[in-house]
Amino acid sequence: MDKIVSLSRRRGFVFPSSEIYGGIGSTYDYGHYGVLMKNNIRSLWFDSMVRERDDIVALDSAIILNPRVWEASGHVAGFTDPLVDCRTCKLRFRADHLADSQCGRRPSKRPGEHTECDLTEARQFNLMFQTQVGALEGEGSLAYLRPETAQGIFVNFKNVLQLARRKPPFGIAQVGKSFRNEITPGNFLFRMREFEQMEMEFFVPPDEADEWFHYWVDARYRWYMDLGLRESHLRKREHDESERSHYSSATTDLEYLYPIGWSELEGVANRGEYDLTQHTQSSGTKLEYVGPEGERYTPHVIEPAVSIDRILLAFLVDGYDEEVVAERQRTVLRLHPRVAPVKAAILPLIGKSDEMVSSARGLYEELRKRHAVEYDDGGAIGRRYRRQDEIGTPFAFTIDEQTLEDSTVTVRDRDSLAQERLPIGGVRAWLDEALERPSKSPKET
Numbered sequence: 271m272d273k274i275v276s277l278s279r280r281r282g283f284v285f286p287s288s289e290i291y292g293g294i295g296s297t298y299d300y301g302h303y304g305v306l307m308k309n310n311i312r313s314l315w316f317d318s319m320v321r322e323r324d325d326i327v328a329l330d331s332a333i334i335l336n337p338r339v340w341e342a343s344g345h346v347a348g349f350t351d352p353l354v355d356c357r358t359c360k361l362r363f364r365a366d367h368l369a370d371s372q373c374g375r376r377p378s379k380r381p382g383e384h385t386e387c388d389l390t391e392a393r394q395f396n397l398m399f400q401t402q403v404g405a406l407e408g409e410g411s412l413a414y415l416r417p418e419t420a421q422g423i424f425v426n427f428k429n430v431l432q433l434a435r436r437k438p439p440f441g442i443a444q445v446g447k448s449f450r451n452e453i454t455p456g457n458f459l460f461r462m463r464e465f466e467q468m469e470m471e472f473f474v475p476p477d478e479a480d481e482w483f484h485y486w487v488d489a490r491y492r493w494y495m496d497l498g499l500r501e502s503h504l505r506k507r508e509h510d511e512s513e514r515s516h517y518s519s520a521t522t523d524l525e526y527l528y529p530i531g532w533s534e535l536e537g538v539a540n541r542g543e544y545d546l547t548q549h550t551q552s553s554g555t556k557l558e559y560v561g562p563e564g565e566r567y568t569p570h571v572i573e574p575a576v577s578i579d580r581i582l583l584a585f586l587v588d589g590y591d592e593e594v595v596a597e598r599q600r601t602v603l604r605l606h607p608r609v610a611p612v613k614a615a616i617l618p619l620i621g622k623s624d625e626m627v628s629s630a631r632g633l634y635e636e637l638r639k640r641h642a643v644e645y646d647d648g649g650a651i652g653r654r655y656r657r658q659d660e661i662g663t664p665f666a667f668t669i670d671e672q673t674l675e676d677s678t679v680t681v682r683d684r685d686s687l688a689q690e691r692l693p694i695g696g697v698r699a700w701l702d703e704a705l706e707r708p709s710k711s712p713k714e715t
């Protein structure tokens with residue numbers, strides 16, 4: 271993990287937030303390449319969930335909802351972690367994670383194992399951030415930052431059902447920031463206090479719930495495979511009854527083998543009719559489907575839920591590689607071309623040659639209309655290649671002496687380092703085609 275954190279920082283993917291003030295726990299800012307990569311992940315998810323389907327529509331609900339939403343959903347009473355404090359070192363631990371935590375005085379021991387440890391009883395701690403709405407403080411103005419995007423979808427169920435002219439099975443997809451006052455810090459982007467969730471609630475007739483649950487587990491697994499995640503590092507894990515949330519009748523996690531061990535990348539849950547029933551009872555508005563023949567039922571809900579941050583971290587871990595080429599060490603991010611922040615680099619071999627620069631800039635202007643590409647004429651060509659390798663750029667087009675004679679360029683492949691020559695006029699079509707090709711991780715052997 272240290273290598274991933276250091277590369278992310280060095281190459282401007284992710285910075286610790288408010289760093290000049292000493293940072294703030296479990297909160298990160300994304301730099302240029304991080305933003306480009308997040309945009310790619312978000313739109314790949316949105317394309318597969320909404321654009322390429324007829325049965326799912328989009329929504330963008332507010333972050334601060336009427337606080338009654340969180341009472342009805344069970345979050346005010348139940349969205350808690352059990353915590354213990356140590357009166358000696360003043361650190362706070364999750365009671366269910368003591369075995370993986372370090373004593374503040376003696377890090378080789380677990381909390382409670384050192385003679386000086388003085389742990390309190392476990393207390394329930396609500397993970398929702400509270401805020402005040404309006405000018406007056408007090409009970410009446412209390413509100414919460416949403417800890418998940420799903421509830422914004424449930425409370426809009428009736429609007430969408432009527433206006434989008436849908437009938438189950440149909441889904442509503444939403445992407446946006448969620449907030450949780452997580453107590454177990456560390457682990458970089460895996461557990462943040464502010465993260466960007468992508469959730470889709472799929473409403474189905476009750477007797478089809480099981481079938482759709484399996485459909486979504488498989489569909490989401492395939493999505494990661496198509497984006498080149500290593501099969502050896504992704505698995506499905508069904509929750510047993512004791513692990514499942516109170517509302518869920520079945521949950522399967524897609525787990526990735528992060529440096530911290532197998533951990534939840536995405537969760538797919540069968541939430542049954544729990545949410546729509548709770549909001550019907552609490553709001554007095556009936557959230558149900560009424561068919562043309564008057565048949566009525568409360569749809570069941572299948573939910574695939576994930577954060578962009580955990581996906582981005584999985585891709586960084588999966589792609590990170592070091593190798594020695596021609597006696598020199600190179601670090602390379604073997605990202606799927608569709609995930610990579612920059613698709614191609616355009617490099618004049620000699621940065622001081624006006625003719626090469628002019629030809630390279632012409633190609634760059636053409637390609638940037640369609641793709642995120644980068645022009646670089648500074649420093650030795652080997653260093654420029656290595657810079658691109660570190661940010662995962664799959665292709666580099668180099669303009670050299672021969673280009674000036676026969677209008678061809680070399681294309682260098684990030685993974686195989688193979689080079690071939692192409693007519694400069696064909697580069698755009700070549701790149702379009704290359705970005706469409708299926709691609710597997712060369713790390714999977």
Ligand code: ATP
Pocket residue numbers: 418450452459460461462463465467534535536537575576577579580
């Ligand atoms: P965990 O058990 O790891 O705390 P969870 O079961 O509470 O996760 P869910 O409530 O199911 O997580 O959230 C759905 C998804 O949102 C997760 O699969 C994960 O991708 C993402 N997610 C949840 N909490 C965080 C967080 N603190 N930082 C980054 N992503 C998160």
